[in-house]
Amino acid sequence: MNGFEKRADLIKKKIMKTTLDMLRTSDPKRIRIADISRMANVSQVTIYNYFGSKEALLREVFKNYMDKAVRDFEQYMNEGHSLKEKIEHILFLEKESYKDFPPGLIKQLLIEDYELTAYIEKQYKETTIPLTIRIIEEGKASGEIAQEVSIEHVLAFIQLYMNQYEALLEMAKQSADTEKFLEGMVHIFFYGVCGKP
Known part of the structure; x- marks a missing residue:
């Protein structure tokens, strides 16, 4: 330059x-x-x-934010972390992005901008899903995910969590200790309510 x-x-x-x-x-x-x-x-x-235009500026800001988040996570993925550490990192990133782009704000931006909606859908199909499948496959290869649990099972379970993530973050904020609440949710994600097998 x-x-x-x-x-x-x-x-x-x-x-x-x-x-x-x-x-x-x-x-x-x-x-x-x-x-x-x-x-x-x-x-x-x-x-x-x-x-x-203002709309193009908002779109550019959001896309730039998302691109950086994906790049940072891909770098984290290549550093040899355990499955549990990766899931904890995803939850941490969700919590941080919630501060910048609460789900209500994202919905508002997407409703008003079809180009941004198309971008998010493309990112989801081309980056988010392949990265998630890679995490699951690595977890299965390392024995951190049981062999009888399929990729589809884990994707469905993650989707259930993500669909309620806004509500979970609100509950975490209202609890006495936000970090401890989220740690508990990570534990339940991995081991259920009966503890580690």
Whole structure:
């Protein structure tokens, strides 16, 4: 990258970071380009030049966030962690992403943006499912998942958890110790309510 490109890239990243920070506390419908411009200390024209519209900016912020999360997780996957550590890491990432993009916010963004919906579906099919299958296969190969438990069983079980993850996080927040609550849920995920066999 030459000097101009580097400067342009820095400005783009600054605008996107500002937008992400604002999404943590504001409804996307209430965020205006003028607000982002003021907070990022750039002109509105600059934002329109880089992104074209508020909707395109929000889409870019979300996609960038998701791409980074996937890259980071793929790197974690290649570091030789146990199945339990991988599942705990997934729950940790879900908890962290919940702070930035609560499920209600994601639903709102997806309802209003078909391009973003298509992107999420593509990521799910091409990245999330293959990564999850890899985790399961590695767990079966290491003896951490019983041989009689199929990939379909584990995928269904994970889906049950993920469908209720928003409710689980709310319960965790209301408990005396959030971390201990989530640790207990990980234990139940692996060993059921009767403990480790």
